[in-house]
Amino acid sequence: MANKNRLRESRADTTINTTAKQQESELIKALYKVDEYLKDRFAKRITLTHAKQWYLKDIISELRPYFPNIDLHHHFEKSHIRPDGGILGIKSVKDNTLTYPILISEVKNQGTNDIRAREGKPKQAKGNAIERLGKNLIGLRTALLRESIFPFVCFGYGCDFEETSSILDRISTMAMFGKLNKIYLHNEEDGRFNRGSFYFRAEKWKVDEMFDIMKDIAERAVLYYFSKYREDYFTDSSD
Numbered sequence: 112m113a114n115k116n117r118l119r120e121s122r123a124d125t126t127i128n129t130t131a132k133q134q135e136s137e138l139i140k141a142l143y144k145v146d147e148y149l150k151d152r153f154a155k156r157i158t159l160t161h162a163k164q165w166y167l168k169d170i171i172s173e174l175r176p177y178f179p180n181i182d183l184h185h186h187f188e189k190s191h192i193r194p195d196g197g198i199l200g201i202k203s204v205k206d207n208t209l210t211y212p213i214l215i216s217e218v219k220n221q222g223t224n225d226i227r228a229r230e231g232k233p234k235q236a237k238g239n240a241i242e243r244l245g246k247n248l249i250g251l252r253t254a255l256l257r258e259s260i261f262p263f264v265c266f267g268y269g270c271d272f273e274e275t276s277s278i279l280d281r282i283s284t285m286a287m288f289g290k291l292n293k294i295y296l297h298n299e300e301d302g303r304f305n306r307g308s309f310y311f312r313a314e315k316w317k318v319d320e321m322f323d324i325m326k327d328i329a330e331r332a333v334l335y336y337f338s339k340y341r342e343d344y345f346t347d348s349s350d
Contacts, residue, residue, distance in 0.1 A: 141318045141321035161198065165193075165254065195217045196216030214325055217244060308324070
């Protein structure tokens with residue numbers, strides 16, 4: 112695995128898209144490390160891709176061949192889903208019409224009552240930042256119905272997610288009643304439970320903690336695609 116200096120030098124050629132306006136969050140720093148790890152792990156066997164958003168028109172275009180008898184509709188050409196960490200995927204050398212996501216990542220912070228208590232201020236009602244995650248989940252789960260994995264992870268932190276908070280059951284509901292702080296990559300019960308992974312606690316997540324989880328999801332997702340489509344579907348045999 113690359114050390115910090117190597118990682119910093121490699122960012123000039125990184126797959127991860129960032130802009131000058133975007134500060135590097137802890138999630139993005141972890142994503143850089145995943146990018147570097149996968150390049151080392153699979154060498155020339157994969158070509159990584161990264162998109163900041165997934166347009167609804169493209170999701171529907173990819174779903175239609177798999178579900179020709181289902182109505183699929185959107186209203187506007189520019190409507191999209193934009194996860195905090197974007198969509199990290201691998202590129203097929205034989206079919207460029209599909210997206211092959213290996214890691215879709217989000218990070219959410221919610222809760223200020225701990226700060227207010229230190230300042231001697233009264234408690235406020237718990238926030239609803241996490242509720243906005245639900246829309247993305249519906250779209251992303253639908254987009255991946257053609258596969259048997261859901262390589263999604265969300266990291267949440269803040270006092271609203273402490274162990275005694277009822278907000279945790281809102282997260283459990285979004286996780287299709289799966290356990291929190293556990294990886295669910297492969298779908299269960301013939302695909303009816305495509306849960307994803309939800310890591311929530313009061314303390315802020317560190318880069319290396321997120322990296323370990325994200326790396327595991329992404330690496331196993333690559334191996335899933337290799338198993339389903341064969342490795343030469345993603346590897347240029349002329350190399």
